[in-house]
Amino acid sequence: MNNIEKLDKKNLLRTVAIVAGPIALQSLIASSLNLIDNLMIGGMGELALNAVGVSIQMFFIYWMFMFGFISGGATYLAQFFGVKDYANIKRTAGFTITVCMGMGILFFIAAEAFPEYVLRIFTKYPEVIEAGVPYLRYGAPCFLINAVSQSLIVGLRATQQTSLPLKASVVALCTNTVLNYGLIYGKLGLPCMEIRGAALATVFSRIVEFAIIIYFICGKDNVLKGSFKEYFSFSKDLALRVTKTALPTTVNETMWGIGTSMYIAAFARVSISAGAAVQACNTVNNIFSMAAFSIGDAILILVGQKLGEGKLDVAYDMAKFLVKLGVIIGVVLGGCCMMLSKPILGLFDFTEEGARDAWCILMVYAATLWIEVLNATLVTGALRCGGDTRFAMLIEVGCVWIIGVPVAFITSLVLHWPIFIAVLCVKGEAAIESIILILRFISKKWLNNLVSEIS
Numbered sequence: 001m002n003n004i005e006k007l008d009k010k011n012l013l014r015t016v017a018i019v020a021g022p023i024a025l026q027s028l029i030a031s032s033l034n035l036i037d038n039l040m041i042g043g044m045g046e047l048a049l050n051a052v053g054v055s056i057q058m059f060f061i062y063w064m065f066m067f068g069f070i071s072g073g074a075t076y077l078a079q080f081f082g083v084k085d086y087a088n089i090k091r092t093a094g095f096t097i098t099v100c101m102g103m104g105i106l107f108f109i110a111a112e113a114f115p116e117y118v119l120r121i122f123t124k125y126p127e128v129i130e131a132g133v134p135y136l137r138y139g140a141p142c143f144l145i146n147a148v149s150q151s152l153i154v155g156l157r158a159t160q161q162t163s164l165p166l167k168a169s170v171v172a173l174c175t176n177t178v179l180n181y182g183l184i185y186g187k188l189g190l191p192c193m194e195i196r197g198a199a200l201a202t203v204f205s206r207i208v209e210f211a212i213i214i215y216f217i218c219g220k221d222n223v224l225k226g227s228f229k230e231y232f233s234f235s236k237d238l239a240l241r242v243t244k245t246a247l248p249t250t251v252n253e254t255m256w257g258i259g260t261s262m263y264i265a266a267f268a269r270v271s272i273s274a275g276a277a278v279q280a281c282n283t284v285n286n287i288f289s290m291a292a293f294s295i296g297d298a299i300l301i302l303v304g305q306k307l308g309e310g311k312l313d314v315a316y317d318m319a320k321f322l323v324k325l326g327v328i329i330g331v332v333l334g335g336c337c338m339m340l341s342k343p344i345l346g347l348f349d350f351t352e353e354g355a356r357d358a359w360c361i362l363m364v365y366a367a368t369l370w371i372e373v374l375n376a377t378l379v380t381g382a383l384r385c386g387g388d389t390r391f392a393m394l395i396e397v398g399c400v401w402i403i404g405v406p407v408a409f410i411t412s413l414v415l416h417w418p419i420f421i422a423v424l425c426v427k428g429e430a431a432i433e434s435i436i437l438i439l440r441f442i443s444k445k446w447l448n449n450l451v452s453e454i455s
């Protein structure tokens with residue numbers, strides 16, 4: 001009898017539902033928030049949608065940096081939770097806040113002082129740059145707010161308190177929706193600020209989310225509740241260990257984020273209509289993909305705890321089962337995306353050409369969703385929970401920059417292939433990546449206990 005049978009699949013699925021369910025719902029809400037943003041901005045036309053699409057690439061790159069470093073820290077958070085070391089959980093969270101805030105300040109300055117130069121990286125159209133500058137400037141405080149709130153959210157998830165971030169996200173979604181409606185179009189007695197209003201609505205919703213997270217942690221007996229000193233008294237040894245694990249993860253996610261932003265830079269240069277179509281499809285696809293990616297978070301948390309306890313064989317069989325589950329979910333959600341594509345895309349104000357391009361692109365995304373989920377469960381779940389972050393970095397960054405980015409520019413700007421064909425060709429890098437990751441998973445070289453010697 002193998003280890004997964006000893007663990008009892010039914011109990012494991014129940015635990016996954018408890019852990020991953022709220023994460024999936026939170027991801028769904030966050031994606032819905034972005035969809036509402038894009039729908040309301042899309043009502044102003046393809047120029048506004050394209051402008052916001054290229055503007056948010058800076059936020060996306062910072063988010064990927066932050067996600068990468070926090071994910072590296074989450075490896076330790078999960079394993080510390082497995083041995084009930086609450087003191088080091090707080091110190092690890094404090095260290096991730098420190099690093100993310102430092103980078104957030106740099107991005108904040110760039111968005112406020114040099115927005116035109118940032119936008120020129122992603123588009124060649126002066127009218128798109130002019131429309132996007134206010135969005136960057138008004139939305140810049142998000143760089144600072146998210147540094148703290150997202151570090152604490154990951155801490156709550158790693159300690160299996162996944163319902164709390166979900167509640168905060170629900171309130172943030174409602175706040176963002178109401179403020180978007182009011183500030184973009186001048187409703188509810190609020191000024192009509194158009195694109196600037198969309199950015200301000202996002203900032204206020206992030207402030208609300210941050211306040212709720214702080215209340216949950218400080219307002220009750222929570223394992224993350226602690227003083228400033230408890231959070232920021234991390235030792236040099238802990239900082240170095242977390243950095244050693246998080247640095248490859250951070251480089252991985254940042255370079256992956258910049259690489260995928262280069263896809264946008266290539267596609268947005270085809271035409272304003274093509275750029276708007278890609279932006280809309282990315283937003284719609286995220287609704288389905290981000291929910292599926294929650295299985296990767298479940299693997300990091302649950303399998304990471306088993307690794308912290310030294311149960312390597314149990315951890316492997318548990319991860320194997322959950323990766324298969326993730327693929328099944330990816331196939332199902334891809335089918336749902338296909339069935340709902342036309343009604344959802346019909347909500348956007350596209351030209352005839354833009355609507356046709358958007359539908360074809362979304363079909364490509366839906367058909368390959370299961371591959372993206374497979375890669376996510378292996379990288380953000382299995383390999384990271386065991387600290388095998390260097391290998392994950394080399395494969396993900398290598399595939400994006402050696403295959404994906406050149407293919408995006410060549411197919412769209414040199415060969416001038418239809419935009420959906422260019423998108424399909426870029427997806428080839430994900431297929432190659434999946435083969436390499438599967439071989440690494442089977443080798444079991446990623447199974448490591450990282451916290452046994454930390455005090």
